[in-house]
Each structure stands twice: as structure tokens, then as C-alpha cells.
Amino acid sequence: MLISPLIQNLMAALKCLPGVGPKSAQRMAFNILERNRDAGLRLSALLQEAIHKVKNCESCRILCEETICRLCSHHGRDRSILCVVETPADVLALEQAGGYRGQYFVLMGRLSPLDGIGPDAIGMGLFQERLKEGHIKEVILATNPTVEGEATAHYIAELVKARNIRATRIAHGVPFGGELEYLDGGTLARALLARLVV
């Protein structure tokens, strides 16, 4: 082999990053070794530290190094509304959109029986405990509009309604800036079904 084994191993390890193929991995490895060694060492140290210290918040399951995350311990958030999302990235997207002042519950996945992901894997035990606390008046289901996301939302809605708590689903329809001409049929059909009186 032309490249030395250690550099080859580094390239292979870089390919574990999402969106990084053989060519990008090669470029990254050479870039670090040629002129970015300090940044590479910092990245190595932070990867290790983050992997060892970052856990799930014991209240909402989001990734954080604290026991209870900043959002859950924030006094300004409305504790009567709980928004259920699949991933921490979804929380970021909703927070960046602004307007929501309640709390979150992060499933860290979605129900997927074929992959062996059942209610335990998406934290339903902790979720039931949250519901039992008694101050939650509404649960907003903001899982993705995929088959598995819909099934997950349906499953959680049943749990919520069994405790006489209001369960709502975020609206699905034509996105702002989207053109009807280029929209898929499923979204259009849903937008028609869910039409509102103006």
C-alpha cells in the first residue's frame, strides 16, 4: 500500500463521520497532518471528553453534560406544555424558529419494531413519570411526518390521553415558500384534508 498504515487508519476512522467519504477523509487527514495539528489534537481531546461526559438529561433525555439540562432547569419555561421530538437537532430547530416557551421531551429515536426499537428505547418509562408529575396540561407531538414518526406519535398520544391530558400534533401542510406545483401528493392531500375556515 502506498499510504502508511497509520494515515490509512486515520482516514478510515474519519469516514465514521456522517457525509464523509473516502475523498473527504483523505483531504481531512492530510489537512490535519500537514498544517492543522494543534486543531487536530484539540478535536481529539474534545471528542474523548464529550463522549465520556455527555449523557442524557434525566428530565428530557436531551444530550448534555449536566444531570438536568439548561432548558429543563430554566425558570422561564412553561412547565405545563411538553413538546415531544425525536432528536436534539429537532429541539434546536424549534428553538431557532422561536415562539415555543414550553418544555421538551427528546425520544432519541422513534419506534421501529423491525429494528428492535420499542417503547423502552425511546424513554417511555421516564415519559410516564413526567406525565405523573401532574403539572403537564398538554403534550405536543412533534415527531417527523414519516411512517415511523407517525406511529410513534400515535402510540404516545394514546398514553397521554389515557391520563386525561390533552395531546396535539403539529400541523402538516404546504411549507411557507413552497410551491404547490413541486410539492408531493401526500403533503398536498394532507393540506386539503386539514384545511381551516378563514
Next chain:
Amino acid sequence: MLISPLIQNLMAALKCLPGVGPKSAQRMAFNILERNRDAGLRLSALLQEAIHKVKNCESCRILCEETICRLCSHHGRDRSILCVVETPADVLALEQAGGYRGQYFVLMGRLSPLDGIGPDAIGMGLFQERLKEGHIKEVILATNPTVEGEATAHYIAELVKARNIRATRIAHGVPFGGELEYLDGGTLARALLARLVV
């Protein structure tokens, strides 16, 4: 801030990788922490090991963990031809193209007086020693056809010719598969100037 400091620092560190912006860094950090922790630890360890162990080959300056790289110590390579390139990635590209059986010298950069990169920074001391060994009959200059690459090739050609060794430059012209219509004027002008009798 919404994201915990440690995850934010990890995202910032990931941005040191070429081609990684804020959004990719976020995706990479969450991907590793959510479901790729083993791969992340392996990447962290390999980054550290490679940065500490990978040096420049003492014969051709390519990146490797050995004192003399595999190409330089390979008995099947023609030691009378030396191909000068800017980076290790250029060596890979030439080897993948096939056909070249000589040895390499990797500048690890190019002359760039404005950035303070002089002959020492591109290993001209070692290069002169290689020339002194006496078995080199031809030096192929394969630096990039940029202003700095051309200047570097010109500088090295003078060193080589001063020792009565043949200096050649790789051909520049219309690339295979390229269409004249879309080619830049500089390349076309060069292709015309360097035309060959058929």
C-alpha cells in the same frame, strides 16, 4: 445558550476539518454522541496517535510514520527519475494514474515569499542532497500550474540544471474529456503553444 458548552466546543473543534461548516459540525457531533460513540473514541485515539507519530520521510518528505517511506525504500522503483510534487495527495493522484515508476520528492507546499515560504520551507536543503547522490538522471517538475507552482518549478529547474541533470515539466493542455468550448483561455493558449507534430 441552548446547547451544553461541551457539545458546543466539540462542534467548534469539528469545524477545523476542511469543508465542515456549522451545520455539518452539528450533524457530526450529534451523530457521534447519539449512536457512534465507539467510532468517535477510535477517531479520537487515531487523531492523537497519527499527529504524534506521523513525520516527514527523510528521503522524500512525504507524510509517514516510518523514517523512510515505503515508496523510497521500494526496490522496484527507478531511482534515476525524481518527480517533484507539492503535496502527498499529488503523489496519490499520480500513483493512481499509473505509469510512473520513479521516485518522488514532496515539497509539502510551494514557494510563496509573501507568506514567508522560502526554499528552506519546501525542503530545498534535502533536495540538493538528493541531487548530490549522483544517481538521479532526470527531475520531473509536477507542481501545480498556478502562479506559485510555476515559480516553484522554475526555481527548482535552475537548481537541477546547475548540476547538469535533465529537468522536465509535465505537459499542460486540454484535459481528456474536456471540451474546448468550456476551457479557459490560458489553458487553450498553452495547448496551442505546446502543439506537437503528428
